[in-house]
Amino acid sequence: MIRSMTAFAGNEAEIGNLTLSCELRTVNHRYCDISFKLPDRLRFMESDLRALIAAKIKRGKVECIINSKKQANDGQSLVVNHDAVAALLAAANEIEQQMLAPLSFSALEVLAFPGIQQESDNDREQLKSGVSALVGQTLGQLLEVREREGAQLGELIAERCLKMQEFVTSAGKRMPEVLLQLRSKLKDRITELVAEPDFDRLEQELVFLAQKLDISEELDRLETHITEVLRVLKQKDPVGRRLDFLMQELNREANTLGSKSADKEMTQISIELKVLIEQMREQIQNVE
Known part of the structure; x- marks a missing residue:
């Protein structure tokens, strides 16, 4: 199952005499980029929180925001530095x-100055444990959102792959008729220009043109890449970069198919393929 790189999750928790809120936002990014907005009392946890998030998210820009406020005085005394x-x-x-x-x-x-009030050692350990649990819980919810949106993206991409397969099949069926039409046109044209045409030479030219216009390899590679995209969509690991590469390969074959097009219908098939590939490319930009 693929994951989207766009998601949001938020939670609150009471830890000691503090009420803490955690928000996690992610958007698409080429690599994993994690940033934090933390209260001063939690700065010592930044490296641990970064490792916690990086273990679950491999690609995307992640923003972690944690806010804290003291609860009403519950009889605990302030510890002054x-x-x-x-x-x-x-x-x-x-x-x-x-x-x-x-x-x-x-x-x-x-x-009110930073660093004047300090946490006791016991409070610090309690805070560290509580914040880790809060971020872990929020991260779990974030991953669920990414998976839900990823499933929707996967369906859209798979639909376009199936549509591409239909166009590839149509192109394969169309090619013999295109070659027959080309052969007929060339014979008619040469008959007009030469009273006694050399049909042996004509056959040689037709073989050359047929090889030049043969799109069987492009169709085979398109079918192979489409099958690979459908296979990759079912993997559990992050697949965004692999899908990016496959889109490049699909686009290359579609362009070659267009350059070899010998009639209006084949040209239209090439255009439709490129439209579908571009639509998939836009969706894949948001895949982890």
Whole structure:
């Protein structure tokens, strides 16, 4: 089953005296690109969270946003980083000496500075475990969305593959009639130009033209690539890049088929094939 690269999932959890919300967004990208927006108290977890997400997502641009807010005071006391307070006051005193009119600030303003409040060791471990579980749960929901959308993309691509097979079959059936019409036109034309045409030489020319206009190899390769696309769609591993390559190969054969077209119907078949390939290419841009 293929996966889409576009999805969203969000969750909330209460961890200690905090309420945390996690949002995961993914869009299409050539590689796996993971970015974070985390509160300062969770910066120490960024590498672990990156590894957690990268283990499940192989392709796409991923944005992980985690917000936190303290719950109403439940009797727990604040843990103050006294070294950070001392450093902050010393820096403020140094700056005030250079000011004409120093401004005072309150203890609450000091507490609001990053790094002044700190988590105890027990709180830190609880936070790490809780956040990992929250992100893991959200990631699971995100993957479910990617799989659902991927299944829809797979159906659309498979439908177009089956339609392409119909056009390839039509082209194969049409080719003998095209060669017969070409043979007839050439004979008529030469008969008009030469009173006594050399039909042996004409047969040689017809063999040469038939080889030049033979599209059997292109039709065989188109059929092979279409079969491969349908096979790849059933794989569980990320297949977006392989499908990209197959679209290039299909387009190359469709272009060659168009260049060898000898009548209006064959040209139209080539155009229809290229339209279907382009539609599939657009869908595959969003496949992991």
